[in-house]
Amino acid sequence: MANVTSLQSIIFHKPANTPLIAFTGVVLLLTILTAGWYTPSGSFLGVFDLHRAWKFLARRYDFMRSSAHQRTLTRFRVVQHRVIALSGTDFRKFFFNDGKLAWREAYLVLMSGMPEVTDIDMHEQVTDDAVRKRTVQLFSPSRLECLRPAFLEHMQTQMDRWGSSGKFAVFEDVFSLIYQFTVHMTTCRELAHNPEDLRHLYEYYYTIESSSTPFSMMFPWIRSPALGRKRQATEKLVGLLMKYIQLRRESKTMSTDAFDVCINDGISDQEIIEFVLETIFAGVINTGVNACWILVYLGFNPEWKDKITTEIYTLLDAHAPVTGPGDTIESRLASVPTSAWDDSMPMLDLAIREVLRLITASITLLRRNKLRDLKLGAEPIPKDAFLAYNLSDIHFDPSVYSDPMSFDPSRFSAERAEGKEVPNAFLGWGAGRHPCLGLKVAKLEMKIIVAHVLGAFKYTIVDGNGTPLKQAPIHDRNNIHKAKPLGDPCYIKYERKTK
Ligand code: HEM
Numbered sequence: 035m036a037n038v039t040s041l042q043s044i045i046f047h048k049p050a051n052t053p054l055i056a057f058t059g060v061v062l063l064l065t066i067l068t069a070g071w072y073t074p075s076g077s078f079l080g081v082f083d084l085h086r087a088w089k090f091l092a093r094r095y096d097f098m099r100s101s102a103h104q105r106t107l108t109r110f111r112v113v114q115h116r117v118i119a120l121s122g123t124d125f126r127k128f129f130f131n132d133g134k135l136a137w138r139e140a141y142l143v144l145m146s147g148m149p150e151v152t153d154i155d156m157h158e159q160v161t162d163d164a165v166r167k168r169t170v171q172l173f174s175p176s177r178l179e180c181l182r183p184a185f186l187e188h189m190q191t192q193m194d195r196w197g198s199s200g201k202f203a204v205f206e207d208v209f210s211l212i213y214q215f216t217v218h219m220t221t222c223r224e225l226a227h228n229p230e231d232l233r234h235l236y237e238y239y240y241t242i243e244s245s246s247t248p249f250s251m252m253f254p255w256i257r258s259p260a261l262g263r264k265r266q267a268t269e270k271l272v273g274l275l276m277k278y279i280q281l282r283r284e285s286k287t288m289s290t291d292a293f294d295v296c297i298n299d300g301i302s303d304q305e306i307i308e309f310v311l312e313t314i315f316a317g318v319i320n321t322g323v324n325a326c327w328i329l330v331y332l333g334f335n336p337e338w339k340d341k342i343t344t345e346i347y348t349l350l351d352a353h354a355p356v357t358g359p360g361d362t363i364e365s366r367l368a369s370v371p372t373s374a375w376d377d378s379m380p381m382l383d384l385a386i387r388e389v390l391r392l393i394t395a396s397i398t399l400l401r402r403n404k405l406r407d408l409k410l411g412a413e414p415i416p417k418d419a420f421l422a423y424n425l426s427d428i429h430f431d432p433s434v435y436s437d438p439m440s441f442d443p444s445r446f447s448a449e450r451a452e453g454k455e456v457p458n459a460f461l462g463w464g465a466g467r468h469p470c471l472g473l474k475v476a477k478l479e480m481k482i483i484v485a486h487v488l489g490a491f492k493y494t495i496v497d498g499n500g501t502p503l504k505q506a507p508i509h510d511r512n513n514i515h516k517a518k519p520l521g522d523p524c525y526i527k528y529e530r531k532t533k
Pocket residue numbers: 137166169173313314316317318320321322324390394399400461462463464465467468469470471472473475476
């Protein structure tokens with residue numbers, strides 16, 4: 035059971051204060067209108083910045099593409115915050131490698147939409163380093179051995195649901211599968227197998243995400259109904275997680291699930307919750323989006339679909355040869371060892387890299403210069419300024435990647451090796467000080483899904499009526515959290531292969 039008293043003690047409530055809102059509004063308006071007067075350089079322009087701030091928050095990709103492609107710096111304000119959009123090799127090197135730039139805080143302020151525990155007392159006790167250390171431990175290559183059977187089990191359930199032919203909405207079914215994988219690997223089996231609580235957890239995340247609007251990010255101190263909903267959903271989310279932590283603490287038998295590993299290590303409830311909030315978010319969003327898009331891109335590229343299908347059958351013949359008529363693709367894939375998933379699928383590795391290049395190009399990474407005023411060449415980087423770098427700056431650079439908007443996994447082959455000579459030319463997994471800590475696990479998840487779908491089915495990408503789409507749908511690059519296709523949903527129409 036959730037410990038309601040301790041929950042209430044860790045969630046911070048404040049009643050709305052109408053006079054304060056009105057006062058804040060007036061101060062805010064004056065601040066915006068006069069902002070340029072207070073900046074000696076004159077480069078922060080007040081009213082114009084309000085428009086730019088709105089664009090940065092509401093249509094971030096379009097804004098970054100239009101402002102940060104001149105290999106220079108673009109300065110603007112998001113209300114009281116100074117933001118500098120960077121572009122070009124030198125700025126990129128600084129952004130990824132300077133150890134003094136703060137990481138987490140930049141996202142909490144300028145991205146939002148993720149569950150925050152800043153409203154919760156526990157925030158003081160758990161450092162970024164502690165969460166990072168836990169992530170490294172729980173997603174280490176050796177842990178993949180424990181996670182693989184759990185992923186395969188959820189995959190099997192989904193394969194049974196799909197049956198031998200039909201049509202499924204890619205951005206729903208594959209996304210939910212990744213969601214289930216992620217909940218399992220970050221919490222415990224009991225939660226990952228409880229459909230009702232899984233749904234509740236998803237609803238809480240969704241409420242938190244949708245409560246993040248440009249308005250709430252610009253004026254976080256205004257206690258809007260959206261912020262109230264966010265706080266309430268965070269409270270419920272924490273309550274649900276506490277219920278399962280408690281359940282595992284009371285259990286007599288320990289498993290290899292993340293909660294049990296943390297409990298065994300003597301980790302506090304607070305630290306476990308911090309870890310889960312951060313990793314579910316990081317895991318579901320990125321892995322979900324890329325796993326969906328890889329199936330879509332392959333659906334439009336028969337050459338690569340065939341290459342990868344052949345690779346899957348070769349892998350099966352090497353590690354799980356047919357032993358009798360009862361063998362299925364699923365039962366054979368379940369026998370492939372973790373190491374083979376990791377190092378025996380070079381074609382799929384190239385395709386994943388290419389999908390990441392295309393899809394993560396939408397992402398704007400953030401940092402904050404917390405310590406002191408800096409200079410980058412002649413350019414001042416004031417203390418407390420935020421830095422923003424959009425990956426399209428390099429991922430869509432035609433001088434690095436030929437025909438950069440096209441899906442072409444062979445650009446990363448040993449013969450072509452595009453981008454090899456350019457520092458940090460591929461940033462799909464981040465680089466420098468904050469590389470992705472979930473890389474191995476995310477690749478395993480994507481490979482399991484692709485191997486099952488390509489190994490078992492013939493498929494095409496169709497619209498809602500089942501009519502094949504002529505070309506790949508367009509990615510909504512301004513949607514920070516979902517990155518689904520623009521327009522109508524797309525589906526996979528499939529039929530089980532006979533052998
Ligand atoms: C296809 C899936 C994924 C992609 C494309 C991806 C991409 C990235 C990128 C670009 C960064 C760098 C962020 C920055 O520099 O600000 C990053 C960092 C990170 N990722 Fe991933 N990620 C994926 C999956 C995951 C998963 C499954 C997890 C965990 C379960 C995870 C955990 C993290 C963490 C904890 C960091 C921050 C590391 C730090 O604090 O230094 N990621 N990821």
